[in-house]
Amino acid sequence: xxxxxxxxxxxxxxxxxxxxxGAGGKAMQDLIDDVFVAGFDNANLNTxxxxxxxxxxxLAANGDRLAMTTDxxxxxxLFFPGGDIGKLAVSGxxxxxxxxxxxxxxxxxxxIIEEGFxxxxxxxxxxxxxxxxxxxxxxxxxxxxxxxxxxxxxKLFINTTGIGVIPxxxxxxxxxxxxxxxxxxxxxxxxxxxxxVDARGELAIENTIESDCQPLASLIExxxxxxxxxxxxxxxxxxxxxTVLNEFAQASRxxxxxxxxxxxxRAEVRGMCEILGLxxxxxANEGKLLAIVAPQNAEQVLQTMKSHPSGLDATxxxxxxxxxVGRVLLKTGFGGERIVDTLIGExxxxxx
Amino acid sequence: xxxxxEFRDPVHAxxxxxxxxxxxxxxxxxxxxxxxxMEFCGGHTHTIFRHSIGQLLPRNIETVHGPGCxxxxxxxxxxxxxxxxxxxxxxxxxxxxxxxxxPGSKKSLLQARADGADVRMVYSPLDALSLARKNxxxxxxxxxxxxxxxxxxxxxxxxxxxxxxxxxxSLFCNHxxxxxxxxxxxxxxxxxxxxxLAPGHVSMVVGEQPFEFISQVYKKPLVITGFEPLDxxxxxxxxxxxxxxxxxxxxxxxxxxxxxxGNTVALKAIQDVFELRSFFEWRGLGSIDHSGVKMRExxxxxxxxxxxxxxxxxxADPKSCQCGEVLxxxxxxxxxxxxxxxxxxxxxxxxxxxSTEGACAAYYNFGDVDRLLERRDVDTPTxxxxx
Numbered sequence: 001x002x003x004x005x006x007x008x009x010x011x012x013x014x015x016x017x018x019x020x021x022g023a024g025g026k027a028m029q030d031l032i033d034d035v036f037v038a039g040f041d042n043a044n045l046n047t048x049x050x051x052x053x054x055x056x057x058x059l060a061a062n063g064d065r066l067a068m069t070t071d072x073x074x075x076x077x078l079f080f081p082g083g084d085i086g087k088l089a090v091s092g093x094x095x096x097x098x099x100x101x102x103x104x105x106x107x108x109x110x111x112i113i114e115e116g117f118x119x120x121x122x123x124x125x126x127x128x129x130x131x132x133x134x135x136x137x138x139x140x141x142x143x144x145x146x147x148x149x150x151x152x153x154x155k156l157f158i159n160t161t162g163i164g165v166i167p168x169x170x171x172x173x174x175x176x177x178x179x180x181x182x183x184x185x186x187x188x189x190x191x192x193x194x195x196x197v198d199a200r201g202e203l204a205i206e207n208t209i210e211s212d213c214q215p216l217a218s219l220i221e222x223x224x225x226x227x228x229x230x231x232x233x234x235x236x237x238x239x240x241x242x243t244v245l246n247e248f249a250q251a252s253r254x255x256x257x258x259x260x261x262x263x264x265x266r267a268e269v270r271g272m273c274e275i276l277g278l279x280x281x282x283x284a285n286e287g288k289l290l291a292i293v294a295p296q297n298a299e300q301v302l303q304t305m306k307s308h309p310s311g312l313d314a315t316x317x318x319x320x321x322x323x324x325v326g327r328v329l330l331k332t333g334f335g336g337e338r339i340v341d342t343l344i345g346e347x348x349x350x351x352x
Numbered sequence: 353x354x355x356x357x358e359f360r361d362p363v364h365a366x367x368x369x370x371x372x373x374x375x376x377x378x379x380x381x382x383x384x385x386x387x388x389x390m391e392f393c394g395g396h397t398h399t400i401f402r403h404s405i406g407q408l409l410p411r412n413i414e415t416v417h418g419p420g421c422x423x424x425x426x427x428x429x430x431x432x433x434x435x436x437x438x439x440x441x442x443x444x445x446x447x448x449x450x451x452x453x454x455p456g457s458k459k460s461l462l463q464a465r466a467d468g469a470d471v472r473m474v475y476s477p478l479d480a481l482s483l484a485r486k487n488x489x490x491x492x493x494x495x496x497x498x499x500x501x502x503x504x505x506x507x508x509x510x511x512x513x514x515x516x517x518x519x520x521x522s523l524f525c526n527h528x529x530x531x532x533x534x535x536x537x538x539x540x541x542x543x544x545x546x547x548x549l550a551p552g553h554v555s556m557v558v559g560e561q562p563f564e565f566i567s568q569v570y571k572k573p574l575v576i577t578g579f580e581p582l583d584x585x586x587x588x589x590x591x592x593x594x595x596x597x598x599x600x601x602x603x604x605x606x607x608x609x610x611x612x613x614g615n616t617v618a619l620k621a622i623q624d625v626f627e628l629r630s631f632f633e634w635r636g637l638g639s640i641d642h643s644g645v646k647m648r649e650x651x652x653x654x655x656x657x658x659x660x661x662x663x664x665x666x667x668a669d670p671k672s673c674q675c676g677e678v679l680x681x682x683x684x685x686x687x688x689x690x691x692x693x694x695x696x697x698x699x700x701x702x703x704x705x706x707s708t709e710g711a712c713a714a715y716y717n718f719g720d721v722d723r724l725l726e727r728r729d730v731d732t733p734t735x736x737x738x739x
Binding site for chain 1: 401402474475
C-alpha cells in the first residue's frame with residue numbers, strides 16, 4: 001500500500017481545542033495529521049483511508065477465531081500516579097481481549113473532546129497510548145474525533161475497540177471453573193481504585209499509591225504457553241476481584257472460597273481503606289487478572305507469572321468449591337466465613 | 353499495619369474465644385434461649401460481620417445489632433427534606449458518602465443528583481465550609497448527621513463559620529443522641545437484652561458517666577468497646593464475667609481512646625452550638641424523647657431549617673416493616689417477613705437494610721453462611737437476587 005504523507009502535518013499552531021477541530025475542515029485535518037497520525041504513526045493509519053484494512057491470511061496465521069471488544073474510558077483526573085486515560089484506554093481493551101485467550105492485534109480510537117481542552121495534554125495522552133500499544137504489541141489503526149461544547153463532556157472521553165485472534169486450541173471461559181481448582185491473582189489488588197481516590201485530592205492524605213494500569217497481553221501469552229490449562233481468566237477492573245469471582249461462581253455453577261490472610265493488599269491501600277471504610281475486594285484494578293487453574297497446574301502457572309514483570313507478586317488467593325453455588329466466601333483470619341457479594345452500586349465511604 | 357494488625361491477631365482471638373466458652377458454660381442461657389448482648393453501634397456490627405465474630409461465639413450467646421447506624425435510622429421525611437433543599441437552584445448540598453443512597457419517600461440524594469440537583473460528597477464538614485468560601489454566590493448546606501461522634505466536628509465548623517462571618521453556609525441538623533435511645537429500648541416491653549457493648553467513639557466524646565443509669569437503674573452490665581475484632585471479643589468476655597459474677601457495672605475496654613470524663617473541649621463545642629430537641633423521629637423506632645439536637649438560637653443564621661422553607665413532613669414506615677422488633681432483639685433479621693423479599697439492599701424498605709452497617713444489610717451482604725444456606729434451601733430465589 002502506498003504511504004501517504006499527511007498533507008497538513010506541522011500546521012497545528014494553537015494550544016486549545018475549539019469546535020473548529022471537530023468541524024471537518026482544515027482545523028480538524030491539522031489536528032488529525034499533527035496529533036493522531038503523527039502520534040500513532042503506523043502504515044495502516046498513514047494511508048488516511050476511512051477504514052483500516054487487514055490481510056485475512058495474516059490474521060488466520062495467528063489462530064482460528066477473531067475476538068472483538070469495546071470499552072469507553074471516562075476517568076477523573078485524566079492524569080494520575082501510574083498512568084493516564086490514554087494508557088488506560090489501550091490497556092483496558094487489550095486486557096479484555098487477552099483474558100479471552102486472544103492475541104490482541106488492532107485497536108480503534110474514538111475521542112470525544114470538550115471544547116477548550118489543552119492540545120499539549122492531548123499530545124501527551126496520544127504519546128502514552130502509542131507507548132502502551134507498542135508495549136502490548138497492538139497497532140491503533142483507525143480513529144474518530146468529535147469536539148463537543150464546553151460542559152457537554154468532562155474534558156476527554158476515549159473509546160477503543162480491539163480486535164484479536166484466538167489461537168486454535170485455546171479455550172478460556174467463565175463457565176469452566178471446577179471444584180478443587182485454584183484461584184491465582186497476579187499481584188496487589190486495589191491499587192488503581194485507591195490511586196484514583198487519592199489523585200482526586202479530596203482527602204488531605206499524603207500517599208504514594210500508584211495505579212497498576214498496564215497491558216497484560218504478554219503475561220497472558222506466557223501463562224497460556226506454559227503448558228497448563230487455564231480454565232477461566234478475567235481482568236478485575238470496576239467492582240474489583242469480588243465482582244469477577246462472583247461472575248465465575250455464577251457462570252460455572254460452583255462456589256469460591258478466598259482467604260483473607262492470602263489477599264495481596266499494599267499497606268498504603270489497606271490504610272486508606274481503613275480510614276474511608278472501603279473494601280479492597282471491591283476497588284478497581286487496571287492490571288490485575290484472576291486465573292482459575294486445575295490444582296496440578298497451579299504451581300507452574302504461579303511460577304510463570306512470577307518470572308514475568310507483570311506478575312512478580314502473583315499469589316494463590318483461594319480455591320473453587322462445590323457449594324454454595326454462585327457464591328463467594330471469604331475465610332476470615334479468625335477462621336469464620338462470610339459471603340462476599342457483588343455491590344449494588346458504587347462503594348461509598350462510611351460516615352464514621 | 354501497626355494499630356490495626358495487633359488488634360486482629362488470630363492467636364489472641366483464639367485464646368479469648370476459649371475464655372468466652374468457659375464463661376458461657378457457666379451461664380443458665382441455652383442455645384434455644386441464648387444470652388443477648390447488644391452492640392449499639394453500626395461500626396461494631398460491621399466489625400462483627402466483616403470478621404465473622406458471631407461464628408466464634410458459643411451458641412448460647414447471641415449479638416443483637418442495635419440502632420447505632422445514623423444513616424439507617426434517618427426517617428424518610430428527613431431525606432425528603434434533604435432532597436427539597438438540594439433541589440433549590442442556589443444550593444450546593446454536601447453530604448457524607450453513605451447518606452446519599454438512603455431512600456426518601458420519593459427519591460434518594462443520588463437520584464436527586466441524577467435529576468440535576470447539585471449534591472456533593474464530602475469527607476468532613478470543613479470540606480463543606482471551604483466550598484462555601486469558594487462559592488460565595490451559592491448557599492452551601494451541610495447534611496449534619498451522626499451521633500455524638502460527629503457532633504463536635506460539625507459544631508466546631510459552625511463556630512468557625514460564625515467567626516469568619518461566612519453567611520452562605522448552613523447545616524441541616526440531623527444529629528442524634530445515644531443515651532435517650534438506649535433508654536427507649538430498655539423501656540420497651542418486648543426488650544430482651546442482657547448486656548450492652550457501648551459505642552466506643554460516642555464514649556470518647558461523652559465519657560463513661562452518661563451510661564451509668566443502665567447499670568444502676570436498669571441493672572444491665574455494659575462495656576465501652578473499641579472497633580477492632582479483639583476489642584469486641586474482649587468486651588464480650590468482660591460482659592460475661594460481669595454476668596457470671598452477678599455484677600452490673602460500666603466498664604471501659606476501650607480505655608486507650610476513651611477517657612472516663614470524655615472530651616471536655618468537644619462537649620463544650622456541642623453545648624455551645626446545639627440544644628436537645630423535645631423529640632426526634634427514628635426510622636424503625638418511631639419518635640423518641642430528647643433523642644436529637646437542634647441548633648441554638650445564637651446560630652440560627654446557620655440553620656438550614658430556619659433559612660429555608662422545608663416540607664418537614666412525617667412519613668410513616670411501611671406497616672409490614674419489623675425493624676423495631678429486630679432492633680430490640682425480639683426477632684432476628686432473617687425472621688422478618690420482608691427480609692430478602694420486598695426488602696433488599698437495592699430496594700430497602702426498612703432502616704436496617706439501608707447501609708452496610710445496618711443489621712439486615714449486614715446479614716444480607718456478609719451472611720451468616722449456615723443460616724443463609726438454610727434459607728436458600730427453602731427459598732432459592734432469595735439467595736440469587738443479587739446475581
